[in-house]
Amino acid sequence: MTKAMTGAKMVVQALIDQGVDTVFGYPGGAVLPIYDEIFQQNSIKHVLVRHEQGAVHAAEGYARSTGKPGVALVTSGPGATNAVTGLTDALMDSIPIVVLTGQVPTFMIGSDAFQECDTVGITRPCTKHNWLVKETDKLSSVLHEAFHIATSGRPGPVVIDIPKDVQFATGTYTEARQVETHYNPQVKGDMEMITELAAAMEKAKRPLFYTGGGVINSGPAASQLLRELVAATGFPITSTLMGLGCYPASGDNWLGMLGMHGLYEANMAMHDCDLMINIGARFDDRITGRLDAFSPGSTKAHIDIDASSINKVIKVDIPILGDVAHVLEDLLNVWKARGRKTDKENVQKWWHQINDWKKVDCLAFEQKGKVIKPQYALSRLEELTKKHDRYICTEVGQHQMWAAQYLGFEDPNRWMTSGGLGTMGYGFPASIGVQMGHPDALVINVAGEASWLMNMQELGTAMQYGLPVKQFILNNERLGMVRQWQELLHGERYSSSWSESLPDFVKLAEAFGAKGIICDDPDNLDDAIMEMLTHDGPVLFDCLVEKHENCFPMIPSGKPHNEMLLGENADVANAIKSDGAVMV
Amino acid sequence: MSPLKIKKGATSHSAYDLRPNFSDKEERHTLAVLVENEPGVLSRVIGLFAGRGYNIDSLTVAEVDHLGHRSRITIVTSGTPQIIVQIKAQLGRIVDVHKVNDLTVEGPSVERELALFKVTGTGNDRIEAIRLADIFRASVVDSTLESFVFEITGTPEKIDAFAELMRPLGLEEIARTGVAALSRGAVA
Numbered sequence: 001m002t003k004a005m006t007g008a009k010m011v012v013q014a015l016i017d018q019g020v021d022t023v024f025g026y027p028g029g030a031v032l033p034i035y036d037e038i039f040q041q042n043s044i045k046h047v048l049v050r051h052e053q054g055a056v057h058a059a060e061g062y063a064r065s066t067g068k069p070g071v072a073l074v075t076s077g078p079g080a081t082n083a084v085t086g087l088t089d090a091l092m093d094s095i096p097i098v099v100l101t102g103q104v105p106t107f108m109i110g111s112d113a114f115q116e117c118d119t120v121g122i123t124r125p126c127t128k129h130n131w132l133v134k135e136t137d138k139l140s141s142v143l144h145e146a147f148h149i150a151t152s153g154r155p156g157p158v159v160i161d162i163p164k165d166v167q168f169a170t171g172t173y174t175e176a177r178q179v180e181t182h183y184n185p186q187v188k189g190d191m192e193m194i195t196e197l198a199a200a201m202e203k204a205k206r207p208l209f210y211t212g213g214g215v216i217n218s219g220p221a222a223s224q225l226l227r228e229l230v231a232a233t234g235f236p237i238t239s240t241l242m243g244l245g246c247y248p249a250s251g252d253n254w255l256g257m258l259g260m261h262g263l264y265e266a267n268m269a270m271h272d273c274d275l276m277i278n279i280g281a282r283f284d285d286r287i288t289g290r291l292d293a294f295s296p297g298s299t300k301a302h303i304d305i306d307a308s309s310i311n312k313v314i315k316v317d318i319p320i321l322g323d324v325a326h327v328l329e330d331l332l333n334v335w336k337a338r339g340r341k342t343d344k345e346n347v348q349k350w351w352h353q354i355n356d357w358k359k360v361d362c363l364a365f366e367q368k369g370k371v372i373k374p375q376y377a378l379s380r381l382e383e384l385t386k387k388h389d390r391y392i393c394t395e396v397g398q399h400q401m402w403a404a405q406y407l408g409f410e411d412p413n414r415w416m417t418s419g420g421l422g423t424m425g426y427g428f429p430a431s432i433g434v435q436m437g438h439p440d441a442l443v444i445n446v447a448g449e450a451s452w453l454m455n456m457q458e459l460g461t462a463m464q465y466g467l468p469v470k471q472f473i474l475n476n477e478r479l480g481m482v483r484q485w486q487e488l489l490h491g492e493r494y495s496s497s498w499s500e501s502l503p504d505f506v507k508l509a510e511a512f513g514a515k516g517i518i519c520d521d522p523d524n525l526d527d528a529i530m531e532m533l534t535h536d537g538p539v540l541f542d543c544l545v546e547k548h549e550n551c552f553p554m555i556p557s558g559k560p561h562n563e564m565l566l567g568e569n570a571d572v573a574n575a576i577k578s579d580g581a582v583m584v
Numbered sequence: 585m586s587p588l589k590i591k592k593g594a595t596s597h598s599a600y601d602l603r604p605n606f607s608d609k610e611e612r613h614t615l616a617v618l619v620e621n622e623p624g625v626l627s628r629v630i631g632l633f634a635g636r637g638y639n640i641d642s643l644t645v646a647e648v649d650h651l652g653h654r655s656r657i658t659i660v661t662s663g664t665p666q667i668i669v670q671i672k673a674q675l676g677r678i679v680d681v682h683k684v685n686d687l688t689v690e691g692p693s694v695e696r697e698l699a700l701f702k703v704t705g706t707g708n709d710r711i712e713a714i715r716l717a718d719i720f721r722a723s724v725v726d727s728t729l730e731s732f733v734f735e736i737t738g739t740p741e742k743i744d745a746f747a748e749l750m751r752p753l754g755l756e757e758i759a760r761t762g763v764a765a766l767s768r769g770a771v772a
């Protein structure tokens with residue numbers, strides 16, 4: 001059935017048909033017709049953010065925590081350019097979001113009109129795909145296709161740029177099922193390769209699962225199959241930052257996160273394994289360290305939905321192109337049909353070795369004196385919140401790495417962090433998006449004071465919608481990670497890496513009508529955290545921590561996995577050679 | 585160890601030779617990219633090459649199927665085998681790309697380029713220019729008393745060779761179309 005309606009109404013209708021319940025946005029001249037339609041309906045809730053970057057990060061948080069695409073709506077010109085950071089962030093972390101931008105009317109495009117910018121041109125390299133829709137008749141099919149493209153294959157952000165005259169004009173609405181698309185990425189893996197991987201698993205003496213965000217993106221079934229596979233084989237498993245939660249932190253085979261600030265046992269296992277099974281990870285430079293010394297003795301298998309991720313930086317021996325859940329299902333079936341074999345004796349020896357590495361206890365720290373250690377703050381947060389089905393967001397920096405190290409994730413979609421792009425200012429708006437998707441859940445944003453200030457305006461959003469997001473700020477009055485690198489690389493010359501003129505966070509919270517808590521005493525920390533948890537509303541928690549704490553363990557840039565720095569006693573000053581210093 | 589069983593010319597979203605033997609030697613490859621004839625599609629392709637630092641030695645584009653809304657982009661690029669594989673996979677990710685064929689490795693192919701040469705001169709140089717043009721089967725498409733415009737078609741190497749010979753004879757200007765290429769034989 002086809003219906004005639006205005007372009008603006010089509011937007012709302014298509015969102016309803018796609019199952020969208022929440023839109024994060026900010027109005028402006030070029031999207032007024034759409035806002036007028038939003039005003040006249042009750043199916044879709046609109047969340048007014050305070051800055052367009054916040055809208056896109058909120059949509060990301062919503063998408064990452066619900067598994068559904070997030071939607072943002074912004075105006076032309078500055079509305080669109082403010083969305084660019086969020087789009088790039090979503091592209092790097094493969095988050096499905098649909099961003100609708102207003103545009104000046106078609107007859108004014110190219111005339112440098114007020115609030116005009118070349119939105120599709122600007123967002124072309126930072127979206128999976130984008131469209132400028134110049135005919136109202138085509139608008140609904142583009143909207144439906146946009147959701148399909150954002151969510152299928154390797155997910156990602158898409159932009160639909162809609163000129164204002166197209167929103168006003170009347171056209172024919174096309175239903176989602178009538179839209180044809182040629183974009184149908186392959187999801188089933190090649191059986192020959194899967195069989196080869198099963199055979200390699202049977203023979204492996206030192207196997208290791210290395211999992212990433214692709215497991216989360218593939219959906220809950222993928223995590224379930226992964227857990228089954230790990231339990232059945234008894235192999236150890238580690239994960240990237242983006243994959244935390246796909247295997248439970250309390251699971252028997254869990255080694256913790258790997259990579260630059262990963263756990264000693266995880267990185268040593270990566271270096272020494274003889275079979276690496278990469279499931280939905282992409283050999284990012286935070287993971288591999290020095291490429292020519294990366295896991296030198298291993299056969300490498302790589303399951304990925306994106307052909308361009310395979311053999312991009314690390315040459316693999318068993319490439320499997322497909323969706324993680326589909327491939328794991330086939331892999332499990334093949335491996336079981338072949339007799340569920342593993343080299344138990346050697347895998348047992350491998351576990352002995354791993355358990356020896358675990359004894360290093362690389363996350364150990366000592367809380368002494370009257371200054372809160374950031375590690376202690378997060379350990380207490382973990383202890384006091386782990387009973388909840390909680391959702392954790394982070395900003396970017398030292399606190400992000402400590403959160404990944406000291407908080408345990410039992411399920412997928414509970415951990416929202418900016419991995420690929422490393423966007424300071426991501427966590428607060430993301431936590432708003434998460435809370436919108438899970439109104440009754442405990443949502444905590446672990447932040448640094450500098451990152452948090454980057455999108456602090458969203459406190460207004462949290463208050464307006466009564467979103468009880470907990471902002472747990474580890475305040476060291478420093479750009480901690482920048483400071484750490486300056487200590488390691490630049491002769492302790494701390495150029496612009498301290499936070500001066502910081503606000504009084506309690507007063508800041510109160511100015512917005514939120515609750516502020518300050519804590520600078522380890523003895524009061526538990527009570528203060530409990531006060532934050534029991535308050536029904538947004539809380540700004542200013543946790544004053546040790547100012548010069550460094551984040552360890554650390555693989556210095558340009559070094560292989562087995563040359564980690566373990567703690568303050570390591571030879572930090574000479575850790576990074578000049579060839580490593582050029583890397584970020 | 586067999587490569588993935590992907591049909592020749594399988595869709596843009598399938599894997600290419602995922603198991604190459606990587607070497608450090610640069611190779612020259614001619615890629616035929618069939619794309620949706622949408623605004624911005626050429627920009628997506630060029631932006632990919634610029635953004636990821638790949639080389640474009642030559643690029644031609646034109647609509648080839650009006651009803652089917654398809655254009656064909658022929659790109660000559662160079663890089664190590666690993667980079668070439670990446671380029672093909674990255675092209676395959678572009679939503680508007682229907683098909684990527686590597687004409688250099690997928691069997692024999694023919695390549696042609698058209699060029700126009702403006703050569704000025706009088707006397708013996710002018711006579712030598714027209715004699716060489718005849719040898720290269722270039723035709724004269726414009727003439728004045730002191731200039732010719734030659735049209736020549738052939739492989740890029742042939743056009744390079746013609747340019748070298750024309751240079752001392754008063755070569756003023758060259759316009760080249762870039763390479764158009766097709767696989768040999770009956771199958772598309």
